[in-house]
Amino acid sequence: MIKKITKEVMEKKLNQLNVFKIMVRRDLLIQSRDWKEFVFRVGMLPFILILTYGFILPQIGILDIDFPNQMFPGVLGMSLLVTGIHGTAVPLAMDFNNTREIEDRLQAPVNVKIVAWAKMFVGIIESWIGALIVLPISLIFMGSHLNISLDVASGLFLFVVLLLSSITSATLGLLVGTIVKPTQIAAMFPGFLMPLIFTGAIFFNWSALQTIPVIKYLTLINPLVYINEALRFILNSSGETMPLIFSLSGIVIFTLIMGYYGMKRFIKMANR
C-alpha cells in the first residue's frame, strides 16, 4: 500500500546544497563500485611514463640521472589534469548521449547548474586521486634521484595550485563532455589528450623551448603548461620556470574560460 507523503515532507524547503551533496554521493558510490577499473585507468599512464622516462632511460644512460627532477612536477600535473578531464567528461558524454541517466537529476527541482557543479566536484576529487597516485609510483621508481624541497609556505602554495588545477581539469572536462559523443571517446585520447600531454611541458621547463619560439608560444594555449610551470616553481625542482604570477594567471584564465563555455554547453544540453 502506497501511503500519502505527509505535508511536512512535501513542504520542506529544498536545500540546493543538500541536493548537490546527494548528487556527489551518487557519483562517488557508482565510481567506488568500479574502483579497480578506476585505479587502473588513473595509474597506468603515469606508471608507464615514470617507469620509462623516470627510471629506465636514466638508468641506461639515455637521459640524465637528474631528469626525474624535471619530470616529477610534469607527471603530477599531467595525472591531475587528465584524471579530472576524464572523470568529468566521459560520464557526462555517456549520460547525455547514451544512457541518459542524467535526466533524473535534471528533473530535480533545483537549478540545473547544481547537476553540473556536482559532476565537476566529482571530477575534482578524481583529479586529486590522480595526483596522489603519482606519489607512490614516483617514490618507488625515482625516489633516490628526486631532489624536491618543500617548506610550509611552499606546501600551502602547492595546495592552492593543485586545487586551482583540479578545478581547471573539471571545467575542461565539463566542456569536453558536452561536446564529444560516446562514439568519439575512443578518439579523444589520440586527438585531444595526447596532444594536451605532450605539449604540456611535462618533461621539460617551458623556457627550454626558446630555441623553437613558434612551439614555445603555441604551447601557451595548453593549460597543462601553466599547471606544470606553477608546480615546478613551487617544488623548486630544477631550471628556470615561468614566474608564478604568470602561471597562476594562466590557470585562472583557463578555468574561467572553460568554466563559462562548459556551463553554457551544459545548460544547452540540459534543455535541448
Next chain:
Amino acid sequence: MKELKSETILEVKNLKKVYIKKNGDPHIAVNEISFELMKGEIFSFLGPNGAGKSTTINMLTAQLTPTSGEILFQGQSLKDNPIFAKSKVGVVAQHNNLDRGLTARENLIYHGQYFGMSQAEAANRADELLESFGLTDWKNDYVKSFSGGMAQRLKIARAIMHQPEILFLDEPTTGLDPAYREVLWQQVLRLNKEFNTTVFLTTHYMEEPERFSDKVAIYNKGVIKAIGTVQELRELVPSQTIISITLDYVTEEIVDEVKKLPNVISLSVKDEKNCIIYAENSKTVLNELLIWIENKHLSLESINLSATTLDDIFIYLTTNDKKNN
C-alpha cells in the same frame, strides 16, 4: 472518491517548437498548441509516430526550451520558475533512463532525496513502492540486470516517488505484455484516485485512453486536431458504426468509387490494404459494398461492421486533411 476536478493545474498557451534542419530549413515540431489540464484529470495525448508528442512532453517537463508560447503550472510560468514546475511533475520517459549502476532501491532513494526527502523518508517510501510494484525481491539488484517490464515498473515507481501532482507517462506500456500493462494501469489509476494525481499520457494502445481517460487530444503534424471526452470525439466522426474492409490492395480509383456509393459519408485509408468507411446506414452500405466488390472482381480479405472506437476516431482525424476541431 475522486475529488472534484475544478482546479486548473496546467495551462499551455500557443506552445511552439521549431527545429532547424541541417540544410537550414525550419521544421515545426509543435505548432502553437493550447490546452489546459484540470487537477485529477487523466488526459491522453494521442498522435502517430513522429507527430511531436515527446517534444511536447519534454517542453512541459522543462527538458526542452520552447520556441514560443507559455506553460503555466498552477498559474506560475515554467519559464520564470522552472524549479516550481519541476517540483510538481513526475516523468516516465519512453526510454530507460534509470541509473544502471545503482540498485532498484537506491534508484528510488536517490530520486526521493533529489526532491528534498531525507534518507529515512526516502527509504521508507522506496520500500512501499517496491512492494506495490512487485519489485521487493529485486530491490538490491542492479538495474542493469532488469528485464524491460521490471525496468518500466521501476521507472513508474521512481516517477511517483516524490508524489508529483502531474504524472507524465510517455508510452509507458510499450513493449509490455498485457498482464504487466494491466498491473501498471491499476497503479496509475490508484494514484489518480487516491492522491488526485493528474495524468498526462501518450500511448499507441487506443483501448487504454478509451478505458481510462477523462479527456483526449488527437494530435498530428504539430497540431491538435480535436480535444474532448471520448464521447465528444466520437461525435466528430460521421457515423457511430464503421465498416472496415481489407482488400489485397487499395487504389485511388477504388477509394473514389466507394465514396460515390449511396449513404457513404467518408472514407479513411488506413494503409495499402485497409480502409474504413463511415456511412449513414452501415448495414445497407455493407450489402451494397459486397455487391460492388463482387462486380469489380476485387479480392476481399475481410469486412467488418463495428461500433466506432477511439482507434477509428484517431484514424479519421489523423488521415483527413481538413481540420476537425
